[in-house]
Amino acid sequence: MKTIKKQLNILWAVAVVTYKEWSAYRTHSMVSILVGPIYFIVQYFIWTAAYGGRTMLNGMDLTQMITYFGASTLIGYLTMDFADWNLQMLIRTGKFLTFALRPIHHRFFAFSQKVGHRVLGLLFEFIPCYIIFTLLFKVSLVPRHMGWTILSVLLAFLMNFYIHYILGMTAFWFTQSSGIRRVFDLLSGVFSGVFIPLVFFPHALQKILFFLPFPYMSYVPVMVFTGNFTLAGIEMDIPIIVGIQALAVCITILISELLYRASMRRFNGVGA
Amino acid sequence: MVDKRVDKRTNLNMDIKIKQNGLRLRRYLTVYKECVKVAFATASTYRLNFILNCTIMLLGDIIFPLITVLIYGSGAGFEGWTVYEVLLIQSIFTMSTAIADMTFHGVMWVTMDMVRSGNMEMVLILPVDTMFILMARTFSFEGIGLFIGGLVIFIVAILNVVVPSILMWLQFFAYFIIGVLVMMGIALVMAAISFKWVGNSRIPEIFSSIRSFGKYPQSIFPKAIVIITSIIIPIAMIAYYPAAALLGRGNSGMFIMILPCLLFLLFGIYLYRYMVRLYQGVGG
Known part of the structure; x- marks a missing residue:
């Protein structure tokens, strides 16, 4: 109990400091407004032009499609992550050494930073854009299942963090991992459903996507938000897909831990 | 007699001015040539990084054609536009972006960085035009992969639409060049903004979002947006108008659209120069 309280205190302290630090650059976040x-426009x-007179495209009607992109944008503000950039920079410059010596796990520190940074995102990106989407564009952005949506967004938050942290850890092997990060960003943009719902991809590819981390980063929470989940022709109940998402997050955490231990065995640094 | 002497002196002054301008132009060309050589040497030295960046840029910018293919593949589409016609617009946009990335987009990043770190005066003291030297120094070959990718999609698209006449090709090239100039105007406006909005690396995102209107047929947007994209920030000239010229959808009224494009470029140049004049630094 004492350890949990201590960890929560650390999380709070790091998150508050990160929030204050990034508040100085709040106009960066406000660009999103x-x-x-x-x-979105x-x-x-x-999509209005693409639908033309059609009522359905790949099982989605126009209203659902518009809601999909609105929700995708908003959820993106809550789950956005750049732990990979920070970590690879620390490794490349040798500054990671100072973290390796601290009595706090760097991953937990990075996670706390993300919490603080995304609270800023909530205030300066999510809320203003939510107001614009609902009041100006008249898009109904009320989740069909509030509880499941919050849970799914939290899982996507974790998924984004752990995946990016794993990407950052590649710098322990390659030192300069910017190329790998750029390739991943590109793939995740396409296969997480940010640009187009995954149901538009060929069926075989949709089936493969079930076993990749990408859909759990954006597509799943957005579909949970809309209240219907379909991928590769498989329709799933919301609790089931959120359960699968939780399983995917657990596997990612496990991989992250194994990779971290391997990284620590490999890492060496002098007097940074 | 006096009039003749004045005439002679005026002619002499004009000759000197032309000669000076000629020398200046030659000097600028030499500087640019050297910068291109340096860019080539850099790309050759860091070959793997160069190839990787070329590939990523190429893959990154073919997302939009991919989305178009997926939309049409699902049985939907933009009314009055075949998939190849839309791909034609997007390939022209890609080629234009590639040229911009190679020749002048660097001015935006380097200005942003120099203003933030306070190094701008290192460029201001050079005996060349600031805007020119920053563009020359940031010449990059990395956009070549993107250009080739755009060109391949362009060829595939053009082979599947009506064969354009020579006049259509001429119109296309004219509009394409004007579109590239609009890109330059955008880059300069972004760079100029970075003098006031110091260190905000998200400035390009704003313009990138605005430019995304130019990747699709303008007929899918309402009139108010088309007016903005044709006259105020003329991004429709980047790809839509050149494609329309090739597809024979152009009309004489389209030529008038060149005017706001040139005005936009002049505005970009003026704004950038104005912000350079306002810049104050104390030695980096």
């Missing part, structure tokens, strides 16, 4: 709605007109 302009960018998010602009991208583009998507709105693309």
Whole structure:
């Protein structure tokens, strides 16, 4: 109990400091108030034109599609992560050594930083854009299952963090891992459903995606938000897909831990 | 007699001015050539990084054509536009972006960085135009993969639409060049903003989101947006108008659209130069 309380105190302290640090650059976050709605408008007109007179496309109607992109944008603000960039920078510059000596696990420190950073995202990106989407664009952005949606977004938050942390750890082997990170960002953009719902991909690819981390980072929480989950022609109840998402997160945490231990055996540094 | 002497002196002054301008132009060309050589040497030295970045840029920018293919593959589409016609627009956009990345997009990043770190005066003291030297120094070959990718999609698309006439090709090239100039205007406006909005690496995101209107047929957008994308921030000229010219969808009214594009470029140049004049630094 005492350990948990101590960990929570650390999380709170690091999150508050990160929040204050990034608050100095809050206009960076506020760029999203302009960018998010602009991208949303583009998507709105693309899909309105694409539907034409059709009522359904790949099992989604136009309203569901518009809600999909609205929810995808908003959930993206809550789960966005750059732990990979921070970690690879610390490894490349040798500064990771100072973290290796601290009586706190670096991953927990990075996670606490993310919490603080995303609270800022909640205030300066999520809430303003939510207001714009609902009041200006009249998009209904009320989750069908509030509880499951919150749980799924939390799992996506964890998934994004652990996956990016794993990516960052590749720098223990390659030192400069910017290429790998860029390739991953590209793949996750396409296969997590940020650009287009995954049901538009060929069936065989949709089946493979079940076994990759990408859908659990964005597509699953967004579909849980809309209240219907379909992938590769398989329709699932919301509790089941959230359960699968939780399992995927557990596997990712396990991989992250194994990789961290291997990384620590490999890492060496002098006087950073 | 006096008039003749004045005429002679005026002609002499003009000759000197032309000669000076000629020398200046030659000097600028030499500087640019050297910068291109340095860029080539850099790319050759860090070959793996160069190839990796080329590939990533190429893959990153073919996402939009991929989305178009997926939309049409699902049986949907934009009314009045075949998949190849839409791909034509997007391939032109990709090629234009590649040229911009190679030749002048660097000015935005380098200005942003120099203003943030306070190194701008290191460039200001050079005996060349600031805007020119920053563009020359940031010349990069990394966009070549992107250009080739765009060109391949362009060829595939053009082979599947009506064969354009020579006049259509000429119109296309004219609009394409103007579109690249619009890109330059955007890059300069972004760079100029970074003088005031110091260190905000998300400035390009704003313009990138606005540019995304230019990747699709303008007929899918309402008139108000088309007016903005054709006159105020003329991004429709980057890909839509050149593609429309090739597809024979152009009309004489389209030529008028060149005017706001040139005005936008001039505005970008003026704004950048104005912000450079306002810059204050104390030695980096």
